[in-house]
Amino acid sequence: MEGDQDEQQHGDEPQQEQEERPERRQRRDAQAAGPPQELHNLLRILARQRVVLAERARAATNADLIAALRESGMLTSEAVAGAMLAVPRGAFVPIEHRAEAYVDAPIRVEAEGFNISAPHMHASMLESLRLQPGDRFLDVGCGCGVLAACAAMLVGPSGRVAGVDTRDYCVELSADNVDRLRTTSPDYAAASCDVEFEKHNIFLPSRRYRGRYNKVCVGAACPEERVHLLLQLLPQEQGSLLLAPVDTDLRLYERRRDGSARSTTISSVRFSELEVPSDATVALAMLDDAAAERLAVQVSPSTWARDMGPLTAGGTARCPHFRARLSSGMRDSDGPSHAVPEAFAQHSVQALVSYIYTDVLPSGLEPPQLAELLHVGSFYGCTRLIELCEHRLVDALLQLEPEQGAAEAPSLLRLGGELGLTQLQRAAAAFIAAHYSASSKSEAYAALSRAEVDRVAAELAAGATRVRAVLAELQPSEGFQAQTAAERQRILWF
Secondary structure, eight states: OOHHHHHHHHHHHHHHHHHHHHHHHHHHHHHOOOOOHHHHHHHHHHHHHHHHTTTOOOOOHHHHHHHHHHTTTTTTOOHHHHHHHHHHGGGSSSSSGGGGGGSSSSETTTTTTTEEHHHHHHHHHHHTTTTTOOOOEEESSSSSSSHHHHHHHHTTTTTTTEEEEEEHHHHHHHHHHHHHHHHHHHHHHSSSEEEEEEEOOOOOOTTTTTOOOSEEOOSBBBBBGGGGHHHTTTTOOTTOOOEEEEETTEEEEEEOOTTTTEEEEEOOOOOOOOOOOHHHHHHHHHHHHHHHHHHHHOOOOOOHHHHHHHTTTOOOSSSSHHHHTTTTTTTTTTSSSSOOOSOOHHHHHHHHHHHHHHSOOTTTOHHHHHHHEEEEEHTOOOHHHHHHHHHHHHHHTTTSSSHHHHHHHHHHHHHHHHHTTHHHHHHHHHHHHHHHHHTTSSSHHHOHHHHHHHHHHHHHHHHHHHHHHHHHHHHOHHHHHHHHHHTTOOOOOO
């Protein structure tokens, strides 16, 4: 009966059947052709992952693990394979996880709250970054240090490698692991560079890292809106690379000739997230870092060796004043004594003589004594002594509590003006501006000249400008936002 009813329906509506035939034909053709290309690529990835999971047998040795990665096609670079062979994973993971060391799977170190990526992921990262001898490599989220150790061998003795992590445990573990490997493996030590490890959150700016490394690997997922801050790590150097998980994509950013960065999605991944500080924390850190650079006192290199050579060979003194006096040919030029201005305290003159003979400032000098020594050094033309005193005064000022520094900073501002010490003036004005409420009530501030007060006002205005600039820098540019949106539409499946 059902067949009859079906036939009757078809017989009653011959025109509708003819209209539906092209649609049916398209469906049959689609079924014969298989799934769409995008779906096909996704199915390939899922199938590959199933194969990978099935093949994750525990290797007996590091060599067996590397051989398995090469056989599976996950490791193709001879250089990377050699580095991974020289850096056994079992020597880097915590002792309680050694049984998992040669399984191609990530290791969760629950007690310390971090993960060690799977060996195939380390291989992929090292190959993607195309490390060459002489490269400068930064490992963000160094974990146990195994990736940084491999990179040190790939960049060789002429390269540079550093690792950072937010956990003290990871920094200590990484440093101990690399030190032990270099001690026990002379071949590795000879073929690799030293590796420096430090506790640091990479989102907090630091002159030690920004623009210093042309290859950067990030070992935890970064939110899309923070990627532009990571890219600030790269120098304006064409071909510089940054590899980072962004949400669920592993992306490779390459610096172009014009300074922009082109991104390529390598694969889909799942990483634990980076520890992202608040915008306020980042902004304050950026301001502090900029202030440290702006207020730093540059001290000239020591001339001790150059000066002492002629002295021991029968030459004259290191101090320009005494050198000119003793070689002048005047009647008292070779006298047994030398008169100093009455205004100079004995301890200041003794400190000058001590510096001339030892090349260092006497220890324990308080700011008032340093100020007196500055006058003595200026009178006798000891440029490096002046720089050392200025450096120590600036450091001492910046470490003072606001209440204590409020009385000191105006006096140092005036001293800097008297002796032409730009950095001391800048540091004192910055301290007053940062603690204006307390500083402006001090007697020393009331004694400042109009020009000195104007300098403080200029520092206050410049500070507001710097805050606006930092807040603007925290926001990704419109061009970067448009680029990342476009990249999300272009995923390279393999």
